[in-house]
Amino acid sequence: MKQKQIAVTGAAALALALSGAWIVQATADETVYREYQPMLDYGDDPHVSDDHTGTYKYWKDRAALDAAMVASQSDQWKTNWKFMDPPFDQSLHGGHLAEDRGAFLFAELNDNGAFAACLGAEDGDLTGLRATQYPQFNEELGRIMNLEMMIEHCAAEQGKTLKHGSYDNSAISVYVATHSNGMPIEIDVTEGELKKAYKRGQERFHLRTGRMNLACASCHTTTAGERLRGQALTTHYGDAAHWPTYRTKDELQSLQVRFTECNRNSGTQPLQLGADAYNDIEVFLNALSSGYEVAVPSARD
Amino acid sequence: MMRSALFLAGGLTMLAVPFAVADSPNSTAGLPGNALIDESLDVKTAWPYPTEGAGTYELRAHGRDLRQWLSLSYEDRRGIPEPTEVAFEGPVNGDPERGKEIFTTTAEGNCVACHYVEGVAQTGTVGPSLADYAARGMPDEYTYQMLYDARVFYEGTLMPPFGAFNNLTEQEIHDVMAYMATLK
Numbered sequence: 225m226k227q228k229q230i231a232v233t234g235a236a237a238l239a240l241a242l243s244g245a246w247i248v249q250a251t252a253d254e255t256v257y258r259e260y261q262p263m264l265d266y267g268d269d270p271h272v273s274d275d276h277t278g279t280y281k282y283w284k285d286r287a288a289l290d291a292a293m294v295a296s297q298s299d300q301w302k303t304n305w306k307f308m309d310p311p312f313d314q315s316l317h318g319g320h321l322a323e324d325r326g327a328f329l330f331a332e333l334n335d336n337g338a339f340a341a342c343l344g345a346e347d348g349d350l351t352g353l354r355a356t357q358y359p360q361f362n363e364e365l366g367r368i369m370n371l372e373m374m375i376e377h378c379a380a381e382q383g384k385t386l387k388h389g390s391y392d393n394s395a396i397s398v399y400v401a402t403h404s405n406g407m408p409i410e411i412d413v414t415e416g417e418l419k420k421a422y423k424r425g426q427e428r429f430h431l432r433t434g435r436m437n438l439a440c441a442s443c444h445t446t447t448a449g450e451r452l453r454g455q456a457l458t459t460h461y462g463d464a465a466h467w468p469t470y471r472t473k474d475e476l477q478s479l480q481v482r483f484t485e486c487n488r489n490s491g492t493q494p495l496q497l498g499a500d501a502y503n504d505i506e507v508f509l510n511a512l513s514s515g516y517e518v519a520v521p522s523a524r525d
Numbered sequence: 526m527m528r529s530a531l532f533l534a535g536g537l538t539m540l541a542v543p544f545a546v547a548d549s550p551n552s553t554a555g556l557p558g559n560a561l562i563d564e565s566l567d568v569k570t571a572w573p574y575p576t577e578g579a580g581t582y583e584l585r586a587h588g589r590d591l592r593q594w595l596s597l598s599y600e601d602r603r604g605i606p607e608p609t610e611v612a613f614e615g616p617v618n619g620d621p622e623r624g625k626e627i628f629t630t631t632a633e634g635n636c637v638a639c640h641y642v643e644g645v646a647q648t649g650t651v652g653p654s655l656a657d658y659a660a661r662g663m664p665d666e667y668t669y670q671m672l673y674d675a676r677v678f679y680e681g682t683l684m685p686p687f688g689a690f691n692n693l694t695e696q697e698i699h700d701v702m703a704y705m706a707t708l709k
Contacts, residue, residue, distance in 0.1 A: 256603065256605075257607050262681070325578065384580065387580060387582060389582050390575055390576075390582045391578060392578065392579060393580065394575060432605070433594065433595045433597055434591060434595065435591060435692040436685040436692070437605065438683065450650045451649045451650040451651070452638055452639065453647050475574070475575060478575075481573055481575060481582075484561060484572050485572065487596075487597070488570075492591060492594065492596055493570055493591040493596040494560070494561040494570070495557075495559050495596060495598050499559045500598075
């Protein structure tokens with residue numbers, strides 16, 4: 225590990241990420257070699273319109289997608305898959321069944337109103353909960369909580385097991401999110417714990433890992449628009465507003481279940497759902513969806 | 526003939542196990558505690574399948590054990606191999622049929638994820654087309670280094686360092702080279 229070795233802290237690593245490869249300090253007394261995708265300039269107060277691929281104008285309004293672009297093999301990626309979100313996609317798919325299941329389970333759990341209150345609803349009103357409250361830094365629990373983690377936590381208080389990532393948990397998440405449909409995501413990452421999580425999430429998103437030495441950013445920054453195993457790569461801006469989603473291969477996925485699939489597809493050992501790194505990436509992606517409207521139930525190939 | 530060859534290979538693998546443990550390709554040294562694994566599965570690297578109408582998920586085995594490589598966990602203190610220059614010990618001694626399998630199989634080389642070759646569905650455009658690679662007359666030394674660790678030539682490249690990362694074996698790299706020699 226030679227003369228070019230430089231030991232840097234996590235914060236300095238972030239600042240240096242523009243350059244790509246260097247030695248990072250893994251612990252106080254140990255340095256290891258790691259590589260990063262060059263960092264984009266995400267700014268301190270990101271908004272979905274900052275999208276680096278210049279495609280935001282095509283998918284900004286889901287109701288007004290260009291049908292010809294949606295049907296075009298070469299240009300479809302520019303619509304960022306929003307043609308599978310409502311209101312553009314009005315077809316009946318597994319996401320709708322999940323919503324119904326979620327409504328049923330919610331009613332069952334919320335018999336005395338405690339479940340909704342635990343999730344943060346005032347007077348049982350779920351309006352805006354997904355769009356404005358999650359993911360959050362929960363002072364009481366002392367950690368980042370996404371909606372699915374909170375559903376698991378609050379269900380446990382009612383004596384019911386609804387694991388983060390399970391179908392029933394995600395079904396309730398879809399149902400709760402329907403009460404934010406049409407509302408832009410608001411997440412303040414300019415201060416406090418969410419700011420720290422946002423910065424950490426950037427670092428994780430650009431860290432190259434796994435047997436293929438790829439970062440999340442390897443596929444979603446410079447190569448957006450290219451094809452990977454036949455599928456067009458898209459921007460990571462505006463990508464947090466339609467979860468959990470119904471995958472047409474017949475699977476209801478929460479965002480972090482998708483992370484485990486992204487990891488596997490790129491040859492990286494997945495983490496347990498709710499791992500700190502996944503939570504930070506979820507905060508980061510939500511910040512890049514700031515100002516973008518929630519739209520569920522959605523589907524994706 | 527084929528069957529007995531496979532049987533022999535299986536027997537050799539079993540014999541080799543005690544000696545392979547020290548630098549086992551599936552070494553779990555440094556694996557973080559929050560990796561998603563299931564010791565009861567044949568392949569320990571697991572993924573969560575959300576069974577419909579259930580409050581728990583099923584853990585299923587991934588197509589390849591990924592525990593030996595760096596993950597996204599903050600608890601993961603491992604580094605990665607630095608760019609590694611290698612000398613090619615020729616000649617190419619590989620099986621082009623096996624090379625094509627490695628080239629096109631997701632859990633192996635998965636080269637077609639990024640590269641176009643004729644006759645394979647669902648190829649990619651992230652890397653250059655290799656449809657006529659053999660016709661370009663690139664020296665074997667170059668091709669070998671590109672497969673072993675392309676970072677030596679191209680800093681920041683997305684091309685995975687298959688050899689340096691213990692992702693493909695020496696023989697598998699030779700097999701891929703033998704297949705690539707047919708691309709023209």
